[in-house]
Amino acid sequence: MSEEEVEQQPVRAFNALLEAFKQSESDSKPKKKRRKLEHSPDREESERLSPDLEEEDEAESGAVDEEDMNGAEDEDMDEDEDSTDPFEVHFANPEGNELSRRLKAIAKNQWTTKKIDTDAHSKCILQIPGTDEDAPPRRKIRSTKDLKLKNRLVETGEEILSSFSSSEQSIVPAIFNYQSVLYGSRTVKNAPRLRHIAALHALNHIFKTRDRIIKNNAKVSTAQDDSDAEYRDQGFTRPKVLILLETKQSCARFVQAMTEICHFEQQENKKRFLDSYYLPEEKFTDDKPEDFREIFEGNDENEFRIGLKFTRKTVKFFSKFYNSDFILASPLGLRRAIEAGGDPKKKDSDFLSSIELVIMDQADAIQMQNWEHVEYVFEHLNLQPKDAHGCDFSRVRNWYLDGQSKHLRQTLLFSAYITPEINNLFKVHMQNVSGRLKHHPDYTNTNILQTMPNLSIRQTFTRYDSPSILSDPDARFKFFTTAIVPMITKLPKPSDGKGGQGVLVFIPSYHDYTRIRNYFAASTATENISFGNMSEYVDPTSQRRARSHFMTGRHSVLLYTGRAHHFTRPQIRGVKRVVFYGVPENPIFYEEVVGFIGASLGRGEVEKRDTWVKALFSKYEALSLERVVGTERAKRMVGGRDDVFDFT
Structure with a gap:
């Protein structure tokens, strides 16, 4: 493709978009609110599929409506536009040549990587599209006083957040400079601070967007400037912020963070929201791990979506998506809303066409559900809309019209x-023109083997040959059936006749679990091994039965999935030996499962010489391996000549 053809692409995209909407332009005027007098089966079906949407008939689109304008003259819109404000630089007025240069660099996958200073226990890299010369200087942000905030957010931001820690200082400049961020160091302790930082940034973005539109509306209505003046300040649809969360309780926590950052005089439908989303967090006793309690305390329902609309003095819950500024949802709930009950003709993702900020919290917990839902949502972000939805194209920013909004979108993932x-x-x-930053811990001195209790249990990690990542499941299964299963069959029975061999096989993937379960059930090699099953799809009664049979020795082997552990965190008795079919992604799982043996030792159910742990891994598991054994050890274990590594 020639340079001239590259330059002409945006023009063609703009013309094609206008052509697609010619027929719908006549219907683009906002509809007036009206009272429904007759029953509508279609509406009833829509409400069934999208129960969290507001029931009123409102204008489908429009970045600012009459309700927004009420009291606008009292707003802090007298603030001068600051050319150094990241909102201006990234969204409102990006420099054309610079934007074009960075888009070309992204298309060629050209990124300049720089290390960012952070605390001694973390690693942080920043990638900027283009060359070293394209990387802007990185401004230090030590407290909220260094941020370009709306006046109404300054006082509460200072009160709640104040100064930033060294770890926060490595990501806060990226967040408020509209760079995408992958933060892999989230903990239960720092989660509230991360929520407040993300909420402050999201509200700041919404308020600046809203105030810019209201200002320009005033200019247009009073004809202050030439009639030829353009005010490019909007997207195709109103929603600008998407927040992906795991449970309704986590949604309630995020909403609480927003209302603490900004004190609204009115909160419409707040009681309905609390009744639907919030439950007291007193479900579990302290013997459950704190990360488990954080996920599942309160309302742990994981199918939801809700729209929030902000005006000067009010936040309105359960607003219709096309009238919302924020959409908060679980990936599953949002996918169900897009698919509209599975009818391809009703499928609608246009409300995601103008998302400028995505925040995903607890991504590790979300992955324990179904990651396909996350990928589905991201594939439907920032697509050109199928309908106009009352859009005023004379106000749409050029990079929306050019089909480049996905490269202006900021994504924050914790x-x-x-x-x-x-x-x-x-x-x-996360191919953002302003860059992307990745922050994660250095596990050299903070890995599980160094922090877990010293049980003096022999732990052997064995690397098997795996020619490719696609054939890795087959290579793993072959090694397990040829090297591990024969060893299990030869285990001696307890001399005292009590209990069994007590082999727990921890299997991270459900697909691997079904394969192994079928093998144990049908193979002649395992015909003399009695085994039980504990997966996320086994009902609680059957799980209790399997645990009981394993504890008493009726079952010598217990097949146990990673997701079953994630959702229940039980204390399994009778464990004397553990086989990790793969290294758990969550390092806490490794410590807890090995801890089952420690509990058996403490109860005198097994001699230490009869205990062991065996973990299988391939060269493709470096990320999960380093969290267990440490960063430097993982490098040697993945790339070295040896394939067996013993720890105690």
Whole structure:
């Protein structure tokens, strides 16, 4: 493709878009609110599929409506536009040549990588599209006083956040400079601070967008400037911020963070929201791990979506998506809303066409559900809309019309650790013209083997040959059936006749679990091994039965999935030996499962000499391996000549 053809692409995209909407322009005027007098089966079906949407008939689109304008003259819109404000630089008035140069660099996958200073226990890299010369200087931000905030957010921002820690200082400049961020160091302790930082940034973005539109509306209505003046200040549809969360309780926590940052005089439908989303967090006793309690305390329902609309003095819950500024949802709930009950003709993702900020919290917990839902949502972000939805194209920013909004979108992703799937999301869907930053811990001195209690149990990690990542499941299964299963069959029975061999096989993937379960059920090699099953799809009664049979020795082997552990965190008795079919993504799982043996030792159910742990891994598991054994050890274990490594 020639340079001239590259330059002409935006023009063609703009013309094609206008052509597609010619027929719908006549219907683009906002509809007036009206009272429904007759029953509508279609509306009833829509409400069934989208129960969190407001029931009123409102104008479908429009970045600012009459309700927004009420009291606008009292707003802090007298603030002068600051050319150094990241909102101006990235969204409102990006420099054309610079934007074009960075878009070309992204198309060629050209990124300049720089290390960012942070605390001694973390690693942080920043990638900017283009060459070293394209990388802007990085401004230090030590407190909220260094941020370009709307006046109404300054006082509460200072009160709640104040100064930033060294770890926060490595990501806050990227967040408020509209760079995408993958933060792989989220913990239960720092989660509230991260929520407040993200909420402050999101509200700041919405208020600046809203105030810019109201200002320009006033200019247009009073004809202050020439009639030829353009005011490019909008997207195709109103929603600008998408927040992906795991449970309704986590949604309630994020909303609380927003209302603490900004004190609204009125909160419409707040009681309905609390009744639907919030439950007291007193479900579990302290013997459950704190990360488990954070996920599942309160309302742990994981199918939801809700729109929030902001005006000067009010936040309105359960607003219709096309009238909302914020959309908060679980990936599953949002996918159900897009698919509209599975009818391709009703499928609608236009409300995601103008998303400028995506925040995903607890990505590690979300991955324990179904990561396909996350990928589905990101694939439907920032697509050109199928309908006009009353859009005023004379106000739409040029980079929307050119089909480049996905490269202006900022994505903030917070996770306790980084997985290959999360890494892929970073590479494919976080291609931001302002750059992207990845922050994760250095596990050299903070890995599980160094922090878990010293049980003096022999732990052997064995690397098997795996020619490719596609054939890795087959290579793993072959090694397990040829090297591990024969060893299990030869285990002696307890001399005292009590209990069994007590082999727990921890299997991270459900697909691997079904393969192994079928093998144990049908193979002649395992015909003399009695085994039980505990997966996320086994009902609680059957799980209790399997645990009881394993504890008493009726079952010598217990097949146990990673997701079953994630959702229940039980204390399994009778464990004397553990086989990790793969290294758990969550390092806490490794410590807890090995801890089952420690509990058996403490109860005198097994001699230490009869205990062991065996973990299988391939060269493709470096990320999960380093969280267990440490960063430097993982490098040697993945790339060295030896393939067996013993720890105690």
